[in-house]
Amino acid sequence: MLGYGQFCPLAQSTQLLCERWTLLVVRELIAGSTRFSELQRGLPLISPTMLSRRLKTLERAGVIQTSVAQGHSVYELSEAGRELRPIVELLGAWGHRWARSDLSEGDLDAGLLMWDMRRSINPDVFRNRQVVVEFEYPDAPKGARDWWLVAREGDIDLCLHDPGYEVDLVVRSSLRAMTRVWICEQTLNEAIRSGEIRVLGNPELARRLQDWLTASPLSKLGTRPAPEVVWKSTDQA
Structure with missing residues (x-):
């Protein structure tokens, strides 16, 4: 991914979070999904390869943490990830008011x-x-x-x-x-x-x-x- 070449905190955060699918992955984790299959159900058009890539990027950035339970990977938001909740909620609320789907x-x-x-x-x-x-x-x-x-x-x-x-x-x-x-x-x-x-x-x-x-x-x-x-x-x- 090409960066903005700026030290600005906004530039740094958008470099991480504004790639395609990334914020929607965070949305699903906030909503309670913890398994790969659950994330796929909330993001039916994402490919398994892309989902894996986004999860690895978020883990490297410290936004999520991964563990293993009963032979399955479990994904959870870290403290940094949990701080994204009000941002995601505000974006969702803004989208409802100003960027609604036409339900095509x-x-x-x-x-x-x-x-x-x-x-x-x-x-x-x-x-x-x-x-x-x-x-x-x-x-x-x-x-x-x-x-x-x-x-x-x-x-x-x-x-x-x-x-x-x-x-x-x-x-x-x-x-x-x-x-x-x-x-x-x-x-x-x-x-x-x-x-x-x-x-x-x-x-x-x-x-x-x-x-x-x-x-x-x-x-x-x-x-x-x-x-x-x-x-x-x-x-x-």
């Missing part, structure tokens, strides 16, 4: 959407019982049209194949409509009232679905008022 086909991914939902769900809503929610995306590519989220004992499992449990709710939606809900362009209840999303099954559970699914954490941050920044000039009058 190239930006829609059922696997990424469901993986993000699975790790951001509020498990407390259905803690005392097992709940199975099936998602149907008729417009998704073949092999990515049917998904199951299984909530039990505070844990959430994501299945691409029928887990064999009785389904409590079926959520039928276009991929674009559900993505709009997830990135806070409209609420789930608004999409249901408009007919863009249909929820079939247990009425009591359906009423609590909005609280269970919540929304993308970074998008939620972007719905809050931006902090006021006051720049102080060092110029002398």
